[in-house]
Amino acid sequence: MRKLVVWMPFGVVAVLLATFAAGLLNPSDRAVASGMVGRTVPAFRLAGVRAPDQGLETGYFADGKPRLLNIFASWCGPCVAEAPVLMDLQRAGVEITGIAVHDRADDLRAFLARRGNPYSRIGMDPEGRAQIAFGSAGVPETFVVNGRGTIVYQHIGIITANDVPIILAKLRRAG
Amino acid sequence: MIAELGLAALWLGAALALLQLALGALALGTRHAGLQPALPAVAVAQAVLTGIAFLCLVALFMRSDMSVLLVATNSHSAKPMLYKFAGTWGNHEGSMLLWVSILAAGGALVALLERRLPMRTKTATLAAQAAIAIGFYAFLLFSSNPFARLNPAAPDGQGLNPLLQDPGLAFHPPTLYLGYVGMSVAFSFAVGALVTRDVGPGLARAMRPWVLGAWIFLTLGISAGSYWAYYELGWGGWWFWDPVENASLMPWLAATALLHSVTVLATRNGLPAWTIMLSVVAFSMSMVGTFLVRSGILTSVHSFAVDPTRGAFILGLLAVYIGGAMALFALRIGTVQSGSPFEPVSREGALVLNNLLLSGILVVVLVGTLYPLALEAANGTRLSVGAPYFNSSAGPLALLLLLVMAAGPLLRWRRDHPASLAARLAIPVLVLAAALLLVVAFLRPISLLPLLGLVTAAAVGTASLAPLWRRNLARTPLFTWGMVVAHLGCAVSLAGMAADSAFTKEVLVSLQVGETRRVGPYSVTFRQVSEVPGPNWSALDAELLVQRGSQAPFVMHPQSRTFTDPPMETNESAIATAWDGQLYLVVSAPQDDIHYPIRMWWKPFVTLIWLGGIMMALGGGLALLGRVDRDVFGWRRRLAGRAA
Numbered sequence: 001m002r003k004l005v006v007w008m009p010f011g012v013v014a015v016l017l018a019t020f021a022a023g024l025l026n027p028s029d030r031a032v033a034s035g036m037v038g039r040t041v042p043a044f045r046l047a048g049v050r051a052p053d054q055g056l057e058t059g060y061f062a063d064g065k066p067r068l069l070n071i072f073a074s075w076c077g078p079c080v081a082e083a084p085v086l087m088d089l090q091r092a093g094v095e096i097t098g099i100a101v102h103d104r105a106d107d108l109r110a111f112l113a114r115r116g117n118p119y120s121r122i123g124m125d126p127e128g129r130a131q132i133a134f135g136s137a138g139v140p141e142t143f144v145v146n147g148r149g150t151i152v153y154q155h156i157g158i159i160t161a162n163d164v165p166i167i168l169a170k171l172r173r174a175g
Numbered sequence: 176m177i178a179e180l181g182l183a184a185l186w187l188g189a190a191l192a193l194l195q196l197a198l199g200a201l202a203l204g205t206r207h208a209g210l211q212p213a214l215p216a217v218a219v220a221q222a223v224l225t226g227i228a229f230l231c232l233v234a235l236f237m238r239s240d241m242s243v244l245l246v247a248t249n250s251h252s253a254k255p256m257l258y259k260f261a262g263t264w265g266n267h268e269g270s271m272l273l274w275v276s277i278l279a280a281g282g283a284l285v286a287l288l289e290r291r292l293p294m295r296t297k298t299a300t301l302a303a304q305a306a307i308a309i310g311f312y313a314f315l316l317f318s319s320n321p322f323a324r325l326n327p328a329a330p331d332g333q334g335l336n337p338l339l340q341d342p343g344l345a346f347h348p349p350t351l352y353l354g355y356v357g358m359s360v361a362f363s364f365a366v367g368a369l370v371t372r373d374v375g376p377g378l379a380r381a382m383r384p385w386v387l388g389a390w391i392f393l394t395l396g397i398s399a400g401s402y403w404a405y406y407e408l409g410w411g412g413w414w415f416w417d418p419v420e421n422a423s424l425m426p427w428l429a430a431t432a433l434l435h436s437v438t439v440l441a442t443r444n445g446l447p448a449w450t451i452m453l454s455v456v457a458f459s460m461s462m463v464g465t466f467l468v469r470s471g472i473l474t475s476v477h478s479f480a481v482d483p484t485r486g487a488f489i490l491g492l493l494a495v496y497i498g499g500a501m502a503l504f505a506l507r508i509g510t511v512q513s514g515s516p517f518e519p520v521s522r523e524g525a526l527v528l529n530n531l532l533l534s535g536i537l538v539v540v541l542v543g544t545l546y547p548l549a550l551e552a553a554n555g556t557r558l559s560v561g562a563p564y565f566n567s568s569a570g571p572l573a574l575l576l577l578l579v580m581a582a583g584p585l586l587r588w589r590r591d592h593p594a595s596l597a598a599r600l601a602i603p604v605l606v607l608a609a610a611l612l613l614v615v616a617f618l619r620p621i622s623l624l625p626l627l628g629l630v631t632a633a634a635v636g637t638a639s640l641a642p643l644w645r646r647n648l649a650r651t652p653l654f655t656w657g658m659v660v661a662h663l664g665c666a667v668s669l670a671g672m673a674a675d676s677a678f679t680k681e682v683l684v685s686l687q688v689g690e691t692r693r694v695g696p697y698s699v700t701f702r703q704v705s706e707v708p709g710p711n712w713s714a715l716d717a718e719l720l721v722q723r724g725s726q727a728p729f730v731m732h733p734q735s736r737t738f739t740d741p742p743m744e745t746n747e748s749a750i751a752t753a754w755d756g757q758l759y760l761v762v763s764a765p766q767d768d769i770h771y772p773i774r775m776w777w778k779p780f781v782t783l784i785w786l787g788g789i790m791m792a793l794g795g796g797l798a799l800l801g802r803v804d805r806d807v808f809g810w811r812r813r814l815a816g817r818a819a
Contacts, residue, residue: 010501
């Protein structure tokens, strides 16, 4: 009996280390992947930035043309860093739609005036409901949506120059 | 040249550690016992070489030598000198080099100072210390070389995480490391004594100053880390149950238990197996802490480089050292004589209960920290364990622990009468009842845990002074003073925690220039906002005029800082300390051009939390002085007395 007891600490340590090893062997991806990839864009209808501007809604994605949907905000620091890359993509002929989350019209206008406006349409998502419906956990995030309105790819975080070829390849395949 | 010199010194240090282990192993055999006197010299040389390696790295950082990869990725020539210096250990490689340097210094100090242990046990201890060091040398040299060159050299560095640009950083990690590595010495003593079958009061007396010293540094490190998170993160909280915080708390809990059980072994020859087990656990927890922080296996606000190969390396070291020590414990503990007997109602009994409660809290924290990891390994579910779990499970245990702490010092060794204990506890119990009445009468509404906290703090504070009653204060030994001050510190800290959680006032407002809001006893007027340039940041500086009652108003300046390299925003809180609490202000970037979000907290008596921490460390310091005087130098005096 005492023999067993004195080996108990050793056993506890072995279990502990096995847990660590398991944790190390499956380094989990800390980004939260959206469950919406492979499915049709959720039903949403968002107003434009200000009265005459057009907003964004589900139906817009069913016209046969693949495009990007960028979830962003004027208050988001990394989105500032991403802005030039989005401008390059737009100049390369990629259509980018945007959902501005928890944003305000004045701030957003100032942001677009300063950083450039790569978006064909922007939907205002003041309470972040559309963002949640897309399964997005933060800004910026970008979805590739094909012409039938199916989400084919999710990019979490800033799109850097290195990511551009992947994004373009996904768009080409979606077309 | 400096980098190559550093690397050469590090290799030589590693070679000497290997030599130290080999000599130790040989010397413990019967045929080469004559080798024993060589070990201390090797240990000292090893520490000197590793110290040189560390100083070389410091020099590289201070000169901003961008041809060294580590400097180029972690420093910047525009950084203030203090942060270049502190940047030496503000990164993975540098912090591991600091760890090894302190480890080697610990070994050298044992070699130089330890005179009372039998030679064989000292030899085994130094060999164990070398065995630990070898693993970390290998880790540095094979997977995290701090001296790697960058060719071509970078034009300038990539900066340093701005959150870490703070005077707190200069002292927080080294303080914790001193604590961790002090535990390594206790671990080596335990392993050495198991090897030579020499577990007894002599071992405990040799180990005790190290445990005390390490515990002081851990206490200071945790208190400082908590205050750093409090003013730097700008969230108004002082403990977040973050995995990295828990990683420093777990060794502290084990060290606190060890501190008390080592005293039982030293004075009463009791609890030998417990003491050995706790010294193994305390250092194991230090290594587990390092592993959790360095492997990036857990997500945390303390974002360090995530590197699975490094994680695997440290995991291997953990397996060898902890697994080895536990196996040695299982094999040899049967040869340790069971300690002197004692009754349940005795000071030993209270200390056993204290150890069990501390271990209980340790298990609660360990489980809470690792549960998400285990669950994800088991079935991929992700969750995080937050403050509600920790507070509701560790909180009651901690309160119980403090009650035992109040009674423990008033008990006699070996056996005591419950009735006489009750008599000695009469005054603290009266204070407890009075505090309960006062709180319930004047401070309602209050939730249960803070209520119990305040009441317990009052009783424990009174009881902790009790060992001084009717005593000649001038002749009271230093370590008794130390115990009283440290226990009083626990009560002070607890009072601060309870007051903060029960009475904090929080206001979030969106203010225009000229507007005034009240929080707690203060009225805060938003006077103006300006842009302030810093060395590598620019800040939005809000000027707020603060007035309390009819006292003279004063100005506070919270800032929202934007760092350029790397781009990042931080909030610099502004804190005003009064005798009865702190006013804590945070400003964020404006929503538009005129409205600034300002968060204001009035935190009554929150400073007591850290004051208590400092008192605990101070108490530890007094006890250490007393013990060193008696345990380490006392023998000389006795020898001198005998000679005369």
